[in-house]
Amino acid sequence: MxxxxxxxxxxxxxxxxxxxxxxxxxxxxxxxxxxxxxxxxxxxxxxxxxxxxxxxxxxxxxxxxxxxxxxxxxxxxxxxxxxxxxxxxxxxxxxxxxxxxxxxxxxxxxxxxxxxxxxxxxxxxxxxxxxxxxxxxGFHVKMTGIYPTLVIFHSDWPGVIADITQALKQQHSNIGYMSVDRKSRSGDALTVLELDTPITTTIIRQLEQCEAVHTIHIIDLNG
Known part of the structure; x- marks a missing residue:
């Protein structure tokens, strides 16, 4: 490390x-x-x-x-x-x-x-x-907890990662580290994003608009 x-x-x-x-x-x-x-x-x-x-x-x-x-x-x-x-x-x-x-x-x-x-x-x-x-x-990830972190369970559909990163871009939130894993092709997937900025309710609302997103969790060990 x-x-x-x-x-x-x-x-x-x-x-x-x-x-x-x-x-x-x-x-x-x-x-x-x-x-x-x-x-x-x-x-x-x-x-x-x-x-x-x-x-x-x-x-x-x-x-x-x-x-x-x-x-x-x-x-x-x-x-x-x-x-x-x-x-x-x-x-x-x-x-x-x-x-x-x-x-x-x-x-x-x-x-x-x-x-x-x-x-x-x-x-x-x-x-x-x-x-x-x-x-x-059951998903293999890598998360440190050093930064505010989004843990997003979603479907493995084309364009989902682009939708997630676009939502963060619109809020001027930079990704420090990203980890993605899936259970199967077109099945369940998990994306973990460690961010350089606090996670706001606006970011969560935008991510919730993504059709493929199931649940969103926040880890903030320093907040």
């Missing part, structure tokens, strides 16, 4: 002993929460690699649950996040995963809301509090 600035190296303001195992974990959990769009009723977290070996000692379990509760990395409630989740009626389960995983610090988060929404997301903590989200509901 190319670090964007000195803060990418020294890590964010945080609660916890490790930028990788606590701050990064909190950002992974918060990404999942923002993708779901509401507080979950159930959360299943599977740790892999180094996360699986040390999550209790490094507070990774508390940090990732804090993120799922939408706490920032420096929120003083993080050490008590598991108890606070229980008080809020959120059922949390932890597991240690086996087999292949994309990075030594990997977590798979499955969320379900009372309204029936669900999310299956894989994130990795790559150092200094930085993360990469590498899978969302």
């Amino acid at each position: 190319r670090f964007k600035d000195v803060f990418s190296i020294i890590g964010p303001a945080m609660v916890g002993p490790s930028s990788s195992h606590t701050a990064g974990a909190a950002r992974i959990g918060r990404s999942a929460r923002q993708l779901l769009g509401e507080q979950p009723a159930e959360a299943e977290v599977t740790f892999y690699g180094s996360f699986a070996a040390t999550y209790a000692g490094h507070g990774t379990d508390c940090a990732i649950v804090g993120g799922i509760l939408d706490y920032a990395t420096d929120d003083p409630r993080i050490p008590d996040a598991i108890d606070l989740a229980a008080e809020a009626g959120v059922i949390v389960r932890f597991a240690e995963g086996k087999g292949l995983y994309p990075h030594p610090n990997t977590a798979r988060i499955k969320l379900r809301s009372e309204a029936g929404r669900s999310l299956d997301m894989v994130g990795t903590s790559i150092g200094g509090g930085n993360i990469e989200i590498v899978e969302i509901n």
